[in-house]
Amino acid sequence: MDTQNALIQWKKSIGEYSRKALESAAEALSRLTGETVIVENASIDVINPDEAFYIVQSEAESFTVIRHSIDGKMAGDILLVISADQTNILIEHVVRHGALGTVSDEVRYSILGELGNVVSSSYITVMGDSFSILLLPTVPQMHSVTRPDGIEDLLGNGSRCYDYALMLANDFFVGDDRVRIYFIFLISQDSVELFSGELA
Secondary structure, three states: OOHHHHHHHHHHHHHHHHHHHHHHHHHHHHHHHOOOEEEEEEEEEEEOHHHHHHHHHOOOOEEEEEEEEEEOOOOEEEEEEEEHHHHHHHHHHHHHHOOOOOOOHHHHHHHHHHHHHHHHHHHHHHHHHHHOOOOEEOOOEEEEEEOOOHHHHHHHHHHHHOOEEEEEEEEEEEOOEEEEEEEEEEEOHHHHHHHHHHHO
């Protein structure tokens, strides 16, 4: 199977599994925030990494990025990206639900880590199911980045090794608040060819 057809099939495969990932992520957010969480405006695309970064960074000045490197057969980098303002909205929901009162920066960082873990894990598990390949994520790293080029700077020279970005963009309505979350899986041509071979 050639690369273009493999990418089309890849996108289709992710589309079939993405609803499960979104439902799992929404349930996790609901448990942490104590709010009803609804998913809307879901989109999936396979694009050039630079285009993915441009789309994300055109929406805000600063972001929280949770990064997993993926080892194993389907190697790459996974980024969960939320604007800084909407990150604070999520944290405040968790603080109110837990009746935590005034919290320190350390506690806020811990809350963010838990939020990032449960959401990204939902995506990664379903992503592995869709590939029928075990994805082996590293321990997540949290970063605050600002545009322009904040995400590219975070990845450093490694960003040049990636040929494609699988990008899922979704709005999570947490109570009355909208939180847009981007899930970006960066992969190389070699990984696409591996996926092609699995489909052949």
